[in-house]
Amino acid sequence: MVAFDQQQTMVAGSAAQQASTLFEQPLAAPSVHGVDSMISSQPPTLAGQPIPSFYDEMTGRDGLIRAHYQDYAQWLDTTPSERMARKRQEADALFHRSGITFAVYGDEAGAERLIPFDVIPRIIPLAEWQKLAAGLRQRVKALNTFLHDIYHEQAILKAGIVPARQVLGNAQYREEMRGVQVPNDIYAHIAGVDLVRADVGEFYVLEDNLRVPSGVSYMIENRKMMMRLFPDLFVRHRVAPLEHYPDLLLDTLRAVAPKHSPDATVVVLTPGRFNSAYFEHAFLAQQMGVELVEGQDLFVSNQHIFMRTTQGPQRVDVIYRRVDDDFLDPLAFRPDSILGVPGLLSAYRAGNVTLANAIGTGVADDKSIYPYVPDMIRFYLSEQPLLNNVPTYLLRKPADLTYTLDHLAELVVKEVHGAGGYGMLIGPAASKTEIDAFRERIKAVPEKYIAQPTLALSTCPTFVERGIAPRHIDLRPFVLSGDTIRFVAGGLTRVALKPGSLVVNSSQGGGTKDTWVLEG
């Protein structure tokens, strides 16, 4: 007898492509690595110990619990650690069952892991958040203006504020985008700005993620999980809601449809279920009530985008794409990409479809452009920057070079176009021989490098194997730009679970926490 009919369409090819880590750009900037090695020799401080050695989110330098943590600290004091351990196990089981996992590359096919979830929330008082929010609004506005400018008039280059060579010669600058009109002149519709808090509690922007920032689904799932595990805490605290993020996202995407109409067809474009962030792609599509498509589901006809449906072709107006520029269109970019849509770029340039984010945003979150963001804010908005940049020395400038060479032991030096901590010097952790060797490399090609001081990242009490202990954290709020700027209060807090570590990447044992903005 004939064999069973078999499905012809399951394609397992996508895994090989676009093997990005979950949160695409490594969170830990070299400065972070620097602090990591500086403090790794110190024993971890346990909660309750009066003087934290770093800025601690819960406990002040005076040993007193900060005002916005007092209710929680009281609750934590009276909660047996067995209950906390049980709750953590419960969270793991729930995350596993619902498949809130990320795919691991290079492991056995289809291996999936949980991102460790910490049950102690990171709390931000409302007044502090409002300041951050104003700063984020300002920064993202300036970055979008910058992107429009460099693909059109290039006023900032002509004014000599940002060197033209740094922009036009950047690998992330897309000549294809020159003169292309995008709706509302918005390029980075979704920005994930990484913030860290240092010594005296001041915030710094570590990185502006303007390509395809991820993590927002964990922000929402963490909140749902906390509400499920500790409903009593939400009775005691007025925590600003954030579960409506998908609504804001959909509003934003509809607002940038080619011809403004309330019934614009929006889709989420995913590289496929082997992508590490696939859960998030599916989650956002489902929450917005739109189709989750892969490149193979779309085609271009007469410079318009259609998706293949069971009832025939259907027009697509807005694509929230979670596929990198290089893979979007094999006719325009990498010809071997099976994740994209042949002809997409031409339909996009013709203004028949909106891509969110736009093509070519990577130039604005590049390390070599980062130092200029405060200048952009002054230039475009005539305002003083509200958020701090980490001071960055551009070694192509003679004064910066001289300073850096004199202070190598204190600084972190990294290659402008390097990534993932490759080819960099961590001054405080390096031996004299290493520093001397690196000095020669810098002298040979100074313009290849930038330098930054090491930052002492803040800590937050975290439930670890040995009980509650401080662990270093960061914060990624998500800023939406369409007709207006929208965001929910808070963001994704990532935590480095290893004692002393500042590496919060999920691939390296980092976890996440729920982030509470307390309304009074």
Added chain:
Amino acid sequence: MLSRTADHIFWMARYMERAENLARLLDVNSRMLLMPQTPQEIEQQWLATLDTIGVLETYNQTHETVLPDQVAHYLALDRANPGSIFSCLRLARENAHAVRGTLTSELWETINATWLHLRGYPADVPEVGEQAAFFEWVKVRCHQFRGVGIATMMRDEANCFLRLGLFLERADNTARILDVKYSELATTPRHNEAGEYYQWSALLHSLSAFETYRRVYHDLITPARVAELLVLHVDMPRSLAYCTAEVAAHLESIANARSRETQRQAGELASSLRYGRIEDVLEQGLHAYLTRFIDKTNALAQRIAADFLLPTGPGISPENPKTASGLEATTAALLTAL
């Protein structure tokens, strides 16, 4: 809905149903092992099982003997066998994973939990006693899958493709199970009447049709009635008549501009069963009849794929031949990647 989404849902349902029916087939086999039989008879029975699901050749490539435990393991838990229950549940879960946003979270979690449990199941050959428990577990999980689907899924297109996959697969599987057992039982001379009764009742049990048989016929178990119940009875949820009626009905509700001929063929097949007579079926020979039936359901599945799941559409636009070469390049890249 997206064609690809429909395809994943359709196959998710097919693989779940296939897993269940494999468990049912293996279950009836292990029940029959309890009867006094010669080793030759036992071997013959398992050979027939392998043949009926079309994997005899593949099995022979990797195995030299046909021992019950071996075959049961091959069909149940062998991870290397793409047609095993293990693989079916894995494929069902992979398809579900690809469209998890279209499923209710309850349905997704049901499939995912099934897979997580199965993944931790020992890969060794289960003991005969353990086998029954395993098959029972598979059946319960598949019942749960269907129940959660019925209780939580919107009655929309996605649900239609789910039901379409389910009933198309069940029609095929019931036909296969009936075919292998019927030819064994109706043609081989048995040792005694009690043994024969036991064999027929095991077949009915495996298709959840034993009590139904009693209620419908109030009489002795005869091969012709067993065939009638499983082929033509429109109220028996695993019969060919019932399954094809469901297929035809769901096709009506998802009809599109090019599916008219598919609907017609499905309707024709359903009607032929609805109004068929068992005498006519047996006259042409049940085996020949079932073989033709399986061919027809396969043809129907291919038509459904072409009409809804893999529409060729204007994906390659004639005015842009570059697109075509782009697609070829894509295919080439894909093959390289694999």
